[in-house]
Amino acid sequence: MILLFTYLAIALLISFLCSVMEAVLLSSSNTYLAVKLEEGVKTAGIMLRLKQNIDRPITAILTLNTIAHTIGAAGVGAQATKIWGEAIFGIVSVVLTLLILVFSEIVPKSIGTRFSKQLSIPAGQIIRVMMFVTYPFVILSGLITRLFARHENEQTVSREELSVMASIGRTEGVFEEKEQKIIQNLMRLKSVSVSEIMTPRVVVTAADENMGLEEFLQKKQFLYYSRIPVYSGYFENITGYVFREQVFEKLAEDQVHLRLKDLRRDIVVFYKSKPLFNVWETLLDKKEQIAIIVDEYGGIDGIVTMEDIVETLLGFEIVDEKDKIADMQEYARDRWKKRKQKYDLLDTPPGPSTPLK
Numbered sequence: 254m255i256l257l258f259t260y261l262a263i264a265l266l267i268s269f270l271c272s273v274m275e276a277v278l279l280s281s282s283n284t285y286l287a288v289k290l291e292e293g294v295k296t297a298g299i300m301l302r303l304k305q306n307i308d309r310p311i312t313a314i315l316t317l318n319t320i321a322h323t324i325g326a327a328g329v330g331a332q333a334t335k336i337w338g339e340a341i342f343g344i345v346s347v348v349l350t351l352l353i354l355v356f357s358e359i360v361p362k363s364i365g366t367r368f369s370k371q372l373s374i375p376a377g378q379i380i381r382v383m384m385f386v387t388y389p390f391v392i393l394s395g396l397i398t399r400l401f402a403r404h405e406n407e408q409t410v411s412r413e414e415l416s417v418m419a420s421i422g423r424t425e426g427v428f429e430e431k432e433q434k435i436i437q438n439l440m441r442l443k444s445v446s447v448s449e450i451m452t453p454r455v456v457v458t459a460a461d462e463n464m465g466l467e468e469f470l471q472k473k474q475f476l477y478y479s480r481i482p483v484y485s486g487y488f489e490n491i492t493g494y495v496f497r498e499q500v501f502e503k504l505a506e507d508q509v510h511l512r513l514k515d516l517r518r519d520i521v522v523f524y525k526s527k528p529l530f531n532v533w534e535t536l537l538d539k540k541e542q543i544a545i546i547v548d549e550y551g552g553i554d555g556i557v558t559m560e561d562i563v564e565t566l567l568g569f570e571i572v573d574e575k576d577k578i579a580d581m582q583e584y585a586r587d588r589w590k591k592r593k594q595k596y597d598l599l600d601t602p603p604g605p606s607t608p609l610k
Contacts, residue, residue, distance in 0.1 A: 257332035261352070264325020268357035271318035273372070274380050276365025278303065278310055281373035283410070289374065299377035312394040313384040322353065412440040431567070438566050447532045448525035450565050451546045451555035459484050462492055462514035466504050469495075469513060480543045482520065482556060483513050489553055491545055493517040520545055525554045533562045 281300060289297035303310045326349060333345040365372065384391055419436040422428040428436070458474055462483040475481050479498070484491045495516045503511055521544040523532055536544060542559045 254332075254336060257329055257336065260325055260328030260332060261349070264321050264329070265352060265356050267321035268318050268325070268353065269361045270379070271314050271321065271383075272357055272361035273365040274376055274383065275311070275314045275318075276362040277369050277372045277376040278307070278314070278380065280366045280369035281376070282370070285370055286373060294374060296374050296377060299381060300373050303377055303380055308398055309391050309395065310380045310384060312391050313380065313387045316387045316390040316394075317383055318357075322357075325349075325353075412443075416440045435567060442530035442533065442566070443528050445529045445565075446525060447523055447527050447529050447546055447557050448554060450529065450561050451525070451557040452561070453555045454553050457482065457553075457556050459488060459491065460495070460513055461485075462512065462517055464513050465509070466500055466511050466513070467509050469500055470504060480558070482543070482545065483517055485514075491520065491553060493520045494543055522547055523557075524549065529562065529565070532557065533559075536562070 278300075281304070283301065283304060286297045286301045286304075290301065326346075329349055330342060330345060334342055337345075416437045419428060419433045419440075423430060423433040458478060459482040460469060460472070460475060462485050469475055475497070480494050480496055482491050482494045492514075495513050496518065499516050500513075503516065521535065521539060521541050523535075523544055523546055525546050525548055532544065536542065536559055544557050546554045546557055548554050
């Protein structure tokens with residue numbers, strides 16, 4: 254009888270440990286382990302390395318678990334037959350199956366999943382011991398796997414997963430609502446074209462580069478923008494932009510003879526299909542705040558500013574690719590109307606067909 258319970262206890266304990274280790278290995282987060290490693294917990298690196306080549310630890314765990322089940326079932330069955338006879342063998346098998354199901358599968362895997370963070374650090378060392386014990390099987394499994402499986406570097410995290418994690422973090426109270434939106438918008442910047450947030454051509458304010466500084470000052474519509482595009486001859490021929498504060502400085506210095514083209518700065522140009530992230534990156538690199546957006550033929554489609562991008566990132570919800578660009582352009586028009594009401598601008602916004610006198 255003692256030998257029967259010894260076989261049973263050893264089988265259940267080893268199987269329990271294997272199931273806990275398996276659940277922890279599969280449930281532990283690479284991010285959590287990386288944070289712990291940066292905090293100086295060197296043993297977190299053991300689990301990280303195991304997860305990078307997960308086939309080897311899984312082989313060790315499953316091998317040890319299978320051996321425990323096999324020896325336990327054989328030992329318990331043999332002892333039960335010796336004590337009670339073959340008639341009781343069926344009942345013993347049913348009881349053993351239920352015990353293994355509950356105490357070797359359901360309970361340990363629930364514990365491993367529930368406490369994966371707390372157990373992930375010590376689990377790495379335990380699994381490494383298991384791999385040492387079952388080393389021949391680990392090597393054999395690795396050889397077989399290489400014959401049938403192609404080696405591919407799979408991503409451990411994707412943009413979609415980070416976006417979902419932000420939502421989960423908001424639900425669990427880790428992030429505020431605005432923080433969640435910033436993370437999700439940032440993850441989608443590469444999939445959104447600049448044309449979806451630009452100010453459309455019809456509401457762009459621009460000035461003739463031959464305009465004098467005093468005349469510029471008299472035009473009320475120019476006073477509410479820090480950077481104003483300038484064109485030569487006609488609107489489509491935008492040659493750069495002027496910085497409003499620089500115009501004021503030159504006027505304060507009584508340099509009234511200057512024209513806007515004397516203060517003109519080069520302006521960055523992007524195609525309307527350019528991903529918003531790349532536009533943002535380029536503007537940051539060039540230390541610019543404004544850019545012209547053109548279509549595939551070089552015609553002016555609109556403008557985008559760093560303010561537009563920051564608004565998109567911090568508060569404005571980026572539309573899905575199914576949404577129409579026309580909706581975004583309507584948003585830009587509405588935004589212009591709000592600015593018009595706020596600053597008491599002209600009743601009619603200047604556009605490509607409206608001469609600026």
